[in-house]
Amino acid sequence: MTAANSPIPTSHHTCPACGLLCDDLPLDGHGSISASFSCAKSQRYFSQAATAQNQLASVDGQACDLNTALAAAAKILQNSQQTLIAGLGTDVQGMRAILPLAEKCQATLDHMHSESSLRNTLAMQNSGWQTTTLSEVKNRADLILAIGTDIVSSHPRFFEKLVWNKDSLFNKGTPHVVYLAVDEADTQAGVAPDGTSPTVLAADKKALPAILNTLNALCNPAYAKSNKAASVAGLSMAALKALLEKIQAANYAVVVWSASELAYPHAELTVQSITQLIAKLNEQTRVAGLSLNSGDGDISVNQTSTWLSGFPSRNRFQHDQVSYDTQHFSTALQLKSCDALLWVSTFNPKPPPDFAGPSIVIGHPNTLFERPPAVFIPVGVPAMHDSGTLFRMDGSIALPLKKLQASSLPRLVEVINQLADLMP
Amino acid sequence: MITQLKHARVFDPAHKKNGVVEDIYISQGRIVAKPADASKISTSLDLSGKVVMAGAIDMHSHIGGGKTNIARMLLPEFQASKHYSEPEAHICTPGCSHFATPTSTETGFRYIEMGYTAAFEPALMPVNARQAHLEMADTPMIDKGAYAMLGNDDYFLRMLASQQDQKAINDYVAWILHSTQSIGIKVVNPGGINAFKFNQRRLDLDENNRHYQVSPRQILQSLSRAVHELGVSKPLHVHCNNLGAAGNFQTTLDTMRASDGLPMHLTHIQFHSYGKEGDKQFSSAAAEIAEALNKNKHITADVGQILFGQTVTASGDSMMQHLNARHANPKKAVLMDIECDAGCGVLPFKYRDQNYVNALQWAIGLELFLSVEDPWRIFLTTDHPNGAPFTSYPHLIRLLMDKSFRNEAFAKLNLDAQAMSNLLSLDREYSLYEIAIMTRAGAAGLIGLNDRGHLGIGAAADITVYTDQADREAMFSKPDFVFKNGELVVKDGKVVKVVWGATHTSKPAFDVSVEKDLSDYFNKYQTMQLANFKINPDEIADDGRGSIVVHSGKHLS
Numbered sequence: 014m015t016a017a018n019s020p021i022p023t024s025h026h027t028c029p030a031c032g033l034l035c036d037d038l039p040l041d042g043h044g045s046i047s048a049s050f051s052c053a054k055s056q057r058y059f060s061q062a063a064t065a066q067n068q069l070a071s072v073d074g075q076a077c078d079l080n081t082a083l084a085a086a087a088k089i090l091q092n093s094q095q096t097l098i099a100g101l102g103t104d105v106q107g108m109r110a111i112l113p114l115a116e117k118c119q120a121t122l123d124h125m126h127s128e129s130s131l132r133n134t135l136a137m138q139n140s141g142w143q144t145t146t147l148s149e150v151k152n153r154a155d156l157i158l159a160i161g162t163d164i165v166s167s168h169p170r171f172f173e174k175l176v177w178n179k180d181s182l183f184n185k186g187t188p189h190v191v192y193l194a195v196d197e198a199d200t201q202a203g204v205a206p207d208g209t210s211p212t213v214l215a216a217d218k219k220a221l222p223a224i225l226n227t228l229n230a231l232c233n234p235a236y237a238k239s240n241k242a243a244s245v246a247g248l249s250m251a252a253l254k255a256l257l258e259k260i261q262a263a264n265y266a267v268v269v270w271s272a273s274e275l276a277y278p279h280a281e282l283t284v285q286s287i288t289q290l291i292a293k294l295n296e297q298t299r300v301a302g303l304s305l306n307s308g309d310g311d312i313s314v315n316q317t318s319t320w321l322s323g324f325p326s327r328n329r330f331q332h333d334q335v336s337y338d339t340q341h342f343s344t345a346l347q348l349k350s351c352d353a354l355l356w357v358s359t360f361n362p363k364p365p366p367d368f369a370g371p372s373i374v375i376g377h378p379n380t381l382f383e384r385p386p387a388v389f390i391p392v393g394v395p396a397m398h399d400s401g402t403l404f405r406m407d408g409s410i411a412l413p414l415k416k417l418q419a420s421s422l423p424r425l426v427e428v429i430n431q432l433a434d435l436m437p
Numbered sequence: 438m439i440t441q442l443k444h445a446r447v448f449d450p451a452h453k454k455n456g457v458v459e460d461i462y463i464s465q466g467r468i469v470a471k472p473a474d475a476s477k478i479s480t481s482l483d484l485s486g487k488v489v490m491a492g493a494i495d496m497h498s499h500i501g502g503g504k505t506n507i508a509r510m511l512l513p514e515f516q517a518s519k520h521y522s523e524p525e526a527h528i529c530t531p532g533c534s535h536f537a538t539p540t541s542t543e544t545g546f547r548y549i550e551m552g553y554t555a556a557f558e559p560a561l562m563p564v565n566a567r568q569a570h571l572e573m574a575d576t577p578m579i580d581k582g583a584y585a586m587l588g589n590d591d592y593f594l595r596m597l598a599s600q601q602d603q604k605a606i607n608d609y610v611a612w613i614l615h616s617t618q619s620i621g622i623k624v625v626n627p628g629g630i631n632a633f634k635f636n637q638r639r640l641d642l643d644e645n646n647r648h649y650q651v652s653p654r655q656i657l658q659s660l661s662r663a664v665h666e667l668g669v670s671k672p673l674h675v676h677c678n679n680l681g682a683a684g685n686f687q688t689t690l691d692t693m694r695a696s697d698g699l700p701m702h703l704t705h706i707q708f709h710s711y712g713k714e715g716d717k718q719f720s721s722a723a724a725e726i727a728e729a730l731n732k733n734k735h736i737t738a739d740v741g742q743i744l745f746g747q748t749v750t751a752s753g754d755s756m757m758q759h760l761n762a763r764h765a766n767p768k769k770a771v772l773m774d775i776e777c778d779a780g781c782g783v784l785p786f787k788y789r790d791q792n793y794v795n796a797l798q799w800a801i802g803l804e805l806f807l808s809v810e811d812p813w814r815i816f817l818t819t820d821h822p823n824g825a826p827f828t829s830y831p832h833l834i835r836l837l838m839d840k841s842f843r844n845e846a847f848a849k850l851n852l853d854a855q856a857m858s859n860l861l862s863l864d865r866e867y868s869l870y871e872i873a874i875m876t877r878a879g880a881a882g883l884i885g886l887n888d889r890g891h892l893g894i895g896a897a898a899d900i901t902v903y904t905d906q907a908d909r910e911a912m913f914s915k916p917d918f919v920f921k922n923g924e925l926v927v928k929d930g931k932v933v934k935v936v937w938g939a940t941h942t943s944k945p946a947f948d949v950s951v952e953k954d955l956s957d958y959f960n961k962y963q964t965m966q967l968a969n970f971k972i973n974p975d976e977i978a979d980d981g982r983g984s985i986v987v988h989s990g991k992h993l994s
């Protein structure tokens with residue numbers, strides 16, 4: 014009996030569409046989600062996967078069998094002096110396969126979202142941080158401070174599952190929500206089920222460095238007393254002081270930010286200001302941070318890469334050693350000097366960036382190209398045609414991805430392993 | 438196909454063999470009796486004069502899981518510097534810095550190169566079990582296993598607060614062992630990690646968790662009884678309250694008393710043997726702790742020796758790590774509250790021999806080793822990487838076996854610390870036989886690995902062969918040969934064949950109806966389904982590399 018023609022129990026099926034990794038989807042065996050389901054992102058993920066278009070590999074746009082495509086890909090890699098493996102839209106098992114291939118090719122590795130995730134990594138590597146996980150938020154958080162993010166654009170069920178939940182272990186009241194540097198128009202998700210409005214401290218996101226520096230300074234009583242400025246970035250000092258008091262009065266405040274929303278130079282310093290504020294407030298009360306991830310396996314790739322190579326994303330195998338360079342190993346810079354690109358994107362049909370040299374794309378069957386890559390190998394979509402393991406946004410929980418449907422698409426792990434076998 | 442190891446000088450304490458010269462025969466991964474038909478011997482290795490022991494077992498080493506990987510991620514500078522210390526890292530001297538955050542691959546290689554054939558992750562957080570097993574699955578060469586952390590999880594504390602009976606607790610504990618594929622149970626700062634989430638900053642043995650109104654003592658007694666009644670071989674693994682705090686030896690003594698005669702293992706006891714005498718209000722209480730250990734035969738301990746140099750401390754004890762964060766060097770700390778299950782605190786640490794506290798910590802560890810009389814009840818650990826990386830074991834072994842070497846190192850310490858230690862008056866030198874007890878037979882017996890840690894007929898052929906050298910550090914750094922399940926995998930201290938070890942577990946019987954309430958709990962309060970919390974054995978046997986060994990527990994009368 015195949016899954017294709019009979020609904021299978023899917024009540025524990027993990028959804029990889031965002032970092033929440035919900036495993037309570039109303040999903041049938043065909044990969045369709047009941048229309049009334051609250052998460053459009055999840056619906057889009059599974060419907061996109063269910064209508065997998067390209068079943069066949071291609072070389073220079075001409076359909077071919079897998080072996081032909083693999084041979085062409087291997088030839089490109091063999092001729093390459095400097096290979097970039099990028100995208101890395103994959104899970105733990107995918108990364109386990111990619112790293113040995115990267116070692117064989119002496120390649121540079123970069124994840125498609127590392128420009129964002131590095132803002133967190135760099136802040137953490139510089140001074141550490143104090144964070145929490147989703148079940149702690151669900152049961153303890155009585156104040157949510159969202160900095161520069163509406164949260165729900167990237168993580169749609171955040172409030173439904175973790176903030177407006179009726180059951181919690183410690184009978185906390187309905188949490189209060191504060192948005193900082195978020196447009197009023199984007200704060201609807203923060204309206205409590207009883208109609209209570211969130212507090213909105215609207216400001217330009219680019220002013221966050223100044224606002225956060227002020228909040229940090231206000232934690233120093235001497236500064237708070239001597240400060241004469243009336244406002245910063247349009248926010249009154251009184252409002253910022255009131256925010257700090259609110260956090261200090263909370264039993265367990267959770268500060269949420271999204272590195273991808275802090276799209277300006279040296280935003281890692283903004284993340285660091287947030288984490289420093291959290292550390293300072295923890296001297297007296299309990300406050301914890303929660304960073305929203307970007308997806309496409311970003312957390313899983315960093316985790317797996319770290320235990321296997323010693324470093325998270327933006328690392329390189331060279332002279333049989335691994336090095337780490339968060340600046341020079343970026344996809345944007347490497348595309349200027351590498352002579353072959355291997356692009357992996359299994360969760361979403363994300364095409365590779367423009368590149369003058371030969372590109373090998375191993376990814377989602379619905380990937381569309383402006384011009385065909387040298388080699389395209391469509392592979393099974395995780396949690397639809399392929400199983401695996403994915404880390405949640407909070408980094409502590411890894412959940413199994415299960416195969417939902419039989420498919421003629423090969424598995425990413427098999428394709429990578431076969432490619433590695435073809436390399437000398 | 439039988440391999441013969443001829444004229445081996447065997448140190449096998451499980452069979453009371455102290456340097457007996459004999460032949461060992463290996464067939465199909467096991468040690469077998471001398472074959473009647475000598476023609477079946479396909480390979481023969483003359484080990485005349487060589488010291489032969491079972492493969493060593495590290496019963497407490499943070500080799501896999503969330504906080505280990507956070508430590509790696511937090512410290513890219515460690516990774517970058519390791520090339521300078523390789524391969525010299527195997528031969529360590531006082532003050533040299535080791536590589537504290539090896540990758541999973543390096544972990545397996547460095548262990549087997551030192552003759553270790555198994556290591557146990559002592560702090561597997563149940564919600565993080567999948568990650569821990571993924572990392573351990575990527576650790577080649579050695580066997581592994583884990584102790585699951587309980588006692589700060591809200592599910593257990595709710596049970597205790599609502600005075601559920603011991604049977605219900607036992608069922609939950611057994612369910613955790615099954616679901617997380619673990620071999621033992623650990624408790625870290627009993628109740629303290631949880632209390633920290635309610636903004637409590639310290640928790641003494643008889644102080645209540647603010648929310649649950651239960652004390653660490655109750656937690657310890659309930660969990661140690663559960664482990665005992667379930668027949669799990671490994672006694673409850675206890676990281677006491679008040680880790681690292683001056684004066685904490687009293688808590689440690691009280692914890693021993695709280696055991697009520699049930700087996701209990703106190704881990705990294707060095708970090709829990711501090712007095713507060715002297716000008717600096719920090720002193721050694723090793724004598725008091727050793728005396729209590731000598732008296733209480735049902736208590737075991739591992740030391741958690743510190744050695745000087747750069748390392749990183751990775752602990753589940755978020756409460757005490759938050760307090761210790763001010764000592765972090767370099768100055769950074771990752772602290773987490775995790776999933777109503779536990780927490781973690783990861784901070785880099787640099788132990789310096791000219792620092793009073795660090796120097797005394799070093800001395801306290803050695804005082805404990807030398808003052809605890811029974812080598813079957815004290816184990817050689819550095820709480821890797823918290824006291825020092827496991828690669829410094831050969832150095833530690835030399836400190837234990839070589840009094841003049843030890844005393845020379847002592848003479849280089851901070852002078853105030855020297856004045857506060859009785860180390861020079863301790864003349865004991867460990868023998869090879871005692872080292873074999875601590876690192877082989879004793880460890881296997883404690884964990885319940887019946888076919889490991891000894892060289893008897895039927896044992897797994899995990900065997901380490903050393904050249905007897907006066908310099909014990911050199912000797913234990915680089916075995917001549919290591920056999921894993923009968924295969925020659927290390928020659929002259931270098932890996933010659935890559936193999937993948939098994940994962941050791943314990944699975945006592947329990948009432949499956951325990952899942953009814955757990956399922957409700959997961960649906961209401963957790964953010965994943967119960968079915969996804971559980972680790973399927975297939976996940977470990979993934980790729981055909983891993984395998985699970987289930988050990989039967991001890992039989993209760």
